[in-house]
Amino acid sequence: FDFTLMVVGQSGLGKSTLINTLFLTDLPAKKKGNQKLKIESSTVEIEERGVKLRLSVVDTVGFGDSINNQEGFQPIIKYIDDQFEKYLRDESGLNRRNIHDSRVHCLLYFIDPSGHCLKPIDIQFLKEVHNRVNVIPIIPKADMLTINERQTMKKMIRQQLIENKISIYDLPPCEPDDDDSYKKLCKRIKDAVPFAVIASMDKVPIASAAGKGTGLVRGRTYPWGTVLVDDEKHSDFVILKKLIITHLQDLQDVTHTVHYENYRSKKLSN
Amino acid sequence: FDFTLMVVGQSGLGKSTLINTLFLTDLPAKKKGNQKLKIESSTVEIEERGVKLRLSVVDTVGFGDSINNQEGFQPIIKYIDDQFEKYLRDESGLNRRNIHDSRVHCLLYFIDPSGHCLKPIDIQFLKEVHNRVNVIPIIPKADMLTINERQTMKKMIRQQLIENKISIYDLPPCEPDDDDSYKKLCKRIKDAVPFAVIASMDKVPIASAAGKGTGLVRGRTYPWGTVLVDDEKHSDFVILKKLIITHLQDLQDVTHTVHYENYRSKKLSN
Numbered sequence: 001f002d003f004t005l006m007v008v009g010q011s012g013l014g015k016s017t018l019i020n021t022l023f024l025t026d027l028p029a030k031k032k033g034n035q036k037l038k039i040e041s042s043t044v045e046i047e048e049r050g051v052k053l054r055l056s057v058v059d060t061v062g063f064g065d066s067i068n069n070q071e072g073f074q075p076i077i078k079y080i081d082d083q084f085e086k087y088l089r090d091e092s093g094l095n096r097r098n099i100h101d102s103r104v105h106c107l108l109y110f111i112d113p114s115g116h117c118l119k120p121i122d123i124q125f126l127k128e129v130h131n132r133v134n135v136i137p138i139i140p141k142a143d144m145l146t147i148n149e150r151q152t153m154k155k156m157i158r159q160q161l162i163e164n165k166i167s168i169y170d171l172p173p174c175e176p177d178d179d180d181s182y183k184k185l186c187k188r189i190k191d192a193v194p195f196a197v198i199a200s201m202d203k204v205p206i207a208s209a210a211g212k213g214t215g216l217v218r219g220r221t222y223p224w225g226t227v228l229v230d231d232e233k234h235s236d237f238v239i240l241k242k243l244i245i246t247h248l249q250d251l252q253d254v255t256h257t258v259h260y261e262n263y264r265s266k267k268l269s270n
Numbered sequence: 271f272d273f274t275l276m277v278v279g280q281s282g283l284g285k286s287t288l289i290n291t292l293f294l295t296d297l298p299a300k301k302k303g304n305q306k307l308k309i310e311s312s313t314v315e316i317e318e319r320g321v322k323l324r325l326s327v328v329d330t331v332g333f334g335d336s337i338n339n340q341e342g343f344q345p346i347i348k349y350i351d352d353q354f355e356k357y358l359r360d361e362s363g364l365n366r367r368n369i370h371d372s373r374v375h376c377l378l379y380f381i382d383p384s385g386h387c388l389k390p391i392d393i394q395f396l397k398e399v400h401n402r403v404n405v406i407p408i409i410p411k412a413d414m415l416t417i418n419e420r421q422t423m424k425k426m427i428r429q430q431l432i433e434n435k436i437s438i439y440d441l442p443p444c445e446p447d448d449d450d451s452y453k454k455l456c457k458r459i460k461d462a463v464p465f466a467v468i469a470s471m472d473k474v475p476i477a478s479a480a481g482k483g484t485g486l487v488r489g490r491t492y493p494w495g496t497v498l499v500d501d502e503k504h505s506d507f508v509i510l511k512k513l514i515i516t517h518l519q520d521l522q523d524v525t526h527t528v529h530y531e532n533y534r535s536k537k538l539s540n
């Protein structure tokens with residue numbers, strides 16, 4: 001089972017930290033500050049819910065970091081199209097049965113949490129990619145936003161996505177015979193977009209229940225308190241993880257039937 | 271007593287919140303996201319330590335917010351030079367005694383806390399202004415950085431300022447006969463640069479000492495704890511305020527004897 005996830009956003013927004021926290025991988029923290037956009041891909045074997053998965057993570061280091069970002073997007077667009085092109089060739093080749101699928105099944109887009117809404121660079125980039133790949137918008141480092149500020153920012157972003165006709169990954173509609181807990185989960189996922197998440201691979205001590213001493217859990221410690229990765233009251237991390245893990249298949253299907261078909265028909269009609 | 275303070279940094283970094291928290295003013299939160307750089311100046315009468323002060327705050331809305339920021343700085347540089355020009359004219363005019371000093375005495379530069387260090391836009395802008403105005407570098411929204419991350423970021427920034435030969439406002443050396451507490455304050459100020467501050471005009475409840483019920487103080491409430499503006503263990507806000515208030519006179523003197531003289535001699539030698 002091959003799955004490819006791309007992360008895009010300015011450097012320092014916590015992209016590698018989030019990937020490591022989601023999939024318990026160990027991507028190196030980037031060398032900071034080099035502006036030239038570089039696309040780096042790394043593959044890890046992971047196991048989620050008993051399914052063995054070969055996860056490829058494509059990181060875009062240096063996105064939006066230079067003073068003039070006009071030309072910044074093209075390498076990313078080209079990377080996504082190149083994977084479609086490779087798949088198209090393989091599909092029409094001799095070895096159709098063993099195609100290695102390197103198409104990008106999901107793109108996590110990181111929005112700067114210190115803005116109030118999408119910036120021009122966000123809108124321009126999302127307009128270029130939303131009909132090529134499944135986009136999931138993320139507000140990283142959500143521990144810098146109070147609960148009210150998160151709600152306000154999410155509302156603003158949803159409005160801007162509609163105004164600019166940017167479509168993001170949408171869950172398939174629930175079947176009537178789906179069980180209640182699945183329907184509830186889908187509703188919570190839809191309400192959470194864009195996902196305000198925190199991430200951390202550091203272990204912090206917390207007093208566990210019934211005074212059995214302290215356990216070590218993933219979080220970030222401040223002088224005024226400790227924020228916990230796996231606490232649903234602290235961020236949308238847990239919901240985001242559920243979305244990705246339970247919809248791996250659907251993310252692949254949509255990539256194949258919608259985005260890839262889009263590419264193919266454009267290509268053949270030229 | 272006229273004092274002019276300029277704030278520069280991307281929108282959303284908390285510039286107006288910090289000014290309001292420092293001087294108990296009520297600058298409006300900006301209308302978000304318009305990229306065209308606009309320079310807005312507003313004047314308030316404040317009183318600090320018994321001294322009546324006419325404080326002018328010059329805000330640069332839209333700095334660094336567009337996709338191509340190459341041309342972004344010029345209006346700010348021009349504003350600073352224009353005030354020198356006005357002062358030069360007034361000085362050689364008839365009414366020398368009643369000159370209204372609108373020169374910029376201090377520039378608070380806001381560094382994006384989600385970066386790890388100075389970005390290209392920071393370095394390029396600071397190189398243009400550091401010999402025209404007293405620059406004080408600020409890391410706003412420091413509640414998103416753990417104590418370790420703050421130390422690391424401060425170290426990186428100090429190194430970059432040295433490498434790029436950018437000079438920032440430096441305290442006048444202590445006199446031998448200054449009292450100990452002033453010498454201690456100066457040392458703490460020098461060690462704190464760039465100042466990692468938080469700001470908030472919201473009042474939050476905290477349990478006051480000896481269980482006398484709760485008081486209301488300035489801070490930000492999160493599900494995992496409350497960060498307090500006036501708690502020195504939480505940020506450098508208190509130290510920054512002390513620096514500005516105790517050195518208003520010196521900031522004016524340096525503006526007059528160093529930066530204005532620079533401008534005058536350049537102008538006259540042309």
Ligand SMILES: Nc1nc2c(ncn2[C@@H]2O[C@H](COP(=O)(O)OP(=O)(O)O)[C@@H](O)[C@H]2O)c(=O)[nH]1
Nearest residue numbers: 011012013014015016017029030141198199414
């Ligand atoms: N406040 C906060 N900081 C975070 C969070 N996640 C990561 N960071 C910090 O952000 C910095 C940059 O993270 P990194 O993953 O290297 O960013 P990248 O350049 O986008 O890959 C590191 O110092 C992290 O500790 C978070 O959820 N909250």
Ligand SMILES: Nc1nc2c(ncn2[C@@H]2O[C@H](COP(=O)(O)OP(=O)(O)O)[C@@H](O)[C@H]2O)c(=O)[nH]1
Nearest residue numbers: 144281282283284285286287299300411468469
């Ligand atoms: N986490 C955090 N948020 C802050 C802080 N100061 C201001 N903010 C928030 O940042 C947002 C932007 O503030 P504003 O002062 O309007 O930014 P400006 O555009 O730079 O003037 C507001 O939602 C503030 O509540 C702070 O110290 N910490």
